[in-house]
Amino acid sequence: xxxxxLQAVPVNVYRTEDxxxxxxxxxxxxxENIAVDVTPEGRxxxxxxxxxxxxxxKEVLLEEWSxxxxxxxxxxxxPVDGEAAxxxxxxxxxxxxxxxxxxxxxxxxxxxETGPSRARRVPGDRKCRTRLTRKRxxx
Numbered sequence: 001x002x003x004x005x006l007q008a009v010p011v012n013v014y015r016t017e018d019x020x021x022x023x024x025x026x027x028x029x030x031x032e033n034i035a036v037d038v039t040p041e042g043r044x045x046x047x048x049x050x051x052x053x054x055x056x057x058k059e060v061l062l063e064e065w066s067x068x069x070x071x072x073x074x075x076x077x078x079p080v081d082g083e084a085a086x087x088x089x090x091x092x093x094x095x096x097x098x099x100x101x102x103x104x105x106x107x108x109x110x111x112x113e114t115g116p117s118r119a120r121r122v123p124g125d126r127k128c129r130t131r132l133t134r135k136r137x138x139x
Contacts, residue, residue: 009046009072020080020098022046026070027092031111034089036096038082040106046072046094082107 014021022044026034029048037045048070080098087109088095096109 006069006071009048009070011046011072011074013074013077015077015100018100020076020078020100022074022096022098024070024072024094024096025092026089026094029070029092031089034094034111036085036087036094036109036111038076038080038085038098038104038106038109040104042076042079042104044072044074044076044096044098046070046096076104079104081105082109085109087111 009024009026012023014023024046026046026048033049035045035047037047039045050069076098079101081101081104082098083105084099084101085107086097089111
């Protein structure tokens, strides 16, 4: 069993009047390996599970990077609506857009697939609480 050390994910945080956006590089993960939570305390938690099925089957001669596991927890600068958040993941970068709100609404967002998609929370779905809809051309 491979017990790789947990990697702290570097983030960029941006804010407009209406949205707080967090971008984090998480290379090497599939969408099924990424979880994003907005806590009742107004924190954003990003988790990425380790991937690399062939890692244990081969002798590693040099290892300068690893595909997870990743973890990052940050205090958000304002209350957000986690249930209205959108999550995209592509080219190894996770982007979470969180609408600013009067009070924080916690939520768990788990991506179901990768690509230029928009994720929305689906209440009551325990396996994957996001529904992905493809952005339409021109919109």
